[in-house]
Amino acid sequence: MKLNKLFLILMLLVSITSFSQGLLKQKQEQIKSIKVAFITNELSLTPDEAAKFWPIYNAFEDKQQEIRRTKLKGYINRLDDETFDNLSEKESANLLTQLExxxxxxxxxxxxxxxxxxxxxPASKILKLKKAEEKFNRKLLQQFKERRAKR
Known part of the structure; x- marks a missing residue:
């Protein structure tokens, strides 16, 4: 009987975790689609420009995320570690070199x-892209702050 209860609790936890991850993935996709529409509008991309631009942009975003995830992961894990304050000078230098x-x-x-x-x-649209990304991120952060304030 205890084994059945334990199994039921374990299945419930797995279901909740899977559901939460699904919601997070869905929210990320939603934000990405809003960002695509926002940037397309801000840059006034023609259909031809958009067809050429988005594959380049998406590849850049994916590679940037991959670099951050793989290379910075070790550094960030060390920041969270209680031993961070006790790093030797050599270990600190190695982490700094990794970060650089x-x-x-x-x-x-x-x-x-x-x-x-x-x-x-054109160069003017590339500069507008930088501005549009900053504007989008500010709006996203503002919405996040507003939602947290309502809680």
């Missing part, structure tokens, strides 16, 4: 992204 390398990788990725965009968009 990651930042350099991200910088090189951004340079390549800008070069790729120049082939499909």
């Amino acid at each position: 390398s990651t930042e350099d990788d991200l910088y090189q990725l951004k340079k390549k992204f800008n070069a790729d965009l120049r082939a499909v968009l």
Whole structure:
């Protein structure tokens, strides 16, 4: 009987976790689609420009996220670790070198992204993209703050 209850609780926890992850993924997709519409509108992309722009943009976003996830993960995990304050100078130097390398990788990725965009968009729209991304992020943060304040 106890085994059945334990199994039921375990299944309930797995279901809740799966449901939560599904909701998070759904919310991320929703935000992404709103961002696509927002940026397309802000840049006044023609259908031809949009067809060339979005594959480049999405590849950039994916690669940027991959770099952050894989390379910064070790650094961030060390920040959360209680032993962070007890790192030796050599360990600290290694972490700093890792962080610098990651930042350099991200910088090189951004340079390549800008070069790729120049082939499909005028410079004025590339600058508008930077402004549109900042504007979108500010709006998203504002909505998040407003929702938290209502709770």
